Amino acid sequence: MPDPALKKSRAIKEQIFQYEGIDKKNNRFIGEVSAPNLVKARAMLLAQGINVLKINKKSSSFFKKTSSKVTSEEITLFTRQMSTMLNAGIPLVQALTVMSEGAPSSALGDLTRKLKLDVESGSAFSIALKKSPEHFDELYCNLMESGEQSGTLDTMLERVALYKEKTDTLKRKIKKALYYPIAVLVIAAIVTTILLIKVVPTFRDMFSGYGAELPSFTLFVLGISDTLQHHGLYILAVAILLFLIIQKLYRTRIGFQHAVQRLSLRTPILGNILKKTIVARFARTLSTTTAAGVPLTDALESVAGATGNIVYSNAIRLVRDGLATGQQMRAVMKKTGIFPVMVVQMIGIGEESGALEDMLGKVATIYEEEVDSAVDGLTTLLEPLIMVILGIVVGGLVVAMYLPIFKMGSIM
Secondary structure (H helix, E strand, C coil), X not given: CCCHHHHHHHHCCXXXXXXXXXXXXXXXXXXXXXXXXXXXXXXXXXXXXCEEEEEEECCCCCCCCCCCCCCHHHHHHHHHHHHHHXXXXXXXXXXXXXXXXXXXXXXXXXXXXXXXXXXXXXXXXXXXXXXCCCCCCHHXXXXXXXXXXXXXXXXXXXXXXXXXXXXXXXXXXXXXXXHHHHHHHHHHHHHHHHHHHHHHHHXXXXXXXXXXXXXXXHHHHHHHHHHHHHHHHHHHHHHHHHHHHHHHHHHHCHHHHHHHHHHHHHCCCHHHHHHHHXXXXXXXXXXXXXXXXXXXXXXXXXXXXXXXXXXXXXXXXXXXXXXXXXXXXXXXXXXXXXXXXXXXXXXXXXXXXXXXXXXXXXXXXXXXXXXXXXXXXXXXXXXXXXXXXXXXXXXXXXXXXXXXXXXXXXXX
């Protein structure tokens, strides 16, 4: 008979453990090991000559986000905390270790551990960052490289943290201003659709015995109701498909993307806010890069990619080309015709006084405040406007359904 203890040991389900370790030659290892328990997993790795630094059970939960994305806010938090620790005199590797252990999400923790391993293996911090371009753009990496070369990495991290915090704040305010009207309009569309599909048909049954001709407005609403009842799913499918096609074209077709970006600048109200946002981002980014000691022509190339709009990207590259040929920055900016006069004048003053960095910072602050004011004004304007739209839509449905009743009462 088989040994019961052996049978029991075979019945033990093995688990997967993820580990980080180091061997006698100081070579670093990251991988997985299969074992019945944590103690056995450590013993197996030790037998292979690997000293375990960190080991955890691999989660098999269906709901665990194994491929969660690091957000822009988390990168900002990472930059700010790294700046604080380096300013306090903590070595880079130790700061990365603290960040990896205290990261607010598993995705940021994994990213930080990857950076720590690269730095420990001898890579420069900027080189390690460049291996994750989806999280650290060219501007970020170039600034870190400049900080390493000048021995002011802590100062550079602080400047980038401040830059990203202001940029993220601007994005949040714009998104917050748009969330409310979009949410209300979506809810209004859903309620209106339900009324047209479920409520309006009951009035049709009521009007079926009505001898006189129905008012045109009532017939129009009944026609919409019939269309939604019989073809509503097809209309929804076409709308979703159209949205997906536009989204796909925007991501894959540069020409289409540029056309949308040009059109966005011409939209009423929103176009003006977008222009101010781009100018604020341009000034803030250029102020940060010039403060880091990056040559102005190189800084403008990085700024061109950070604007997010082809019209301004092309204009900034024209400014860069003009500087390369010996022209003044304000003169070339004026020729482009898209920068506000005040911005051109302030940059001109900065050029003449040798305080371009400070003047760009002031421009950024002014336009960030203008964006705040414009967004607040847009929110204040949209609230009553949305209520009027809702009143017209719902009131129109009610009037359309009761017009025949009013007409019948007048006849009687």
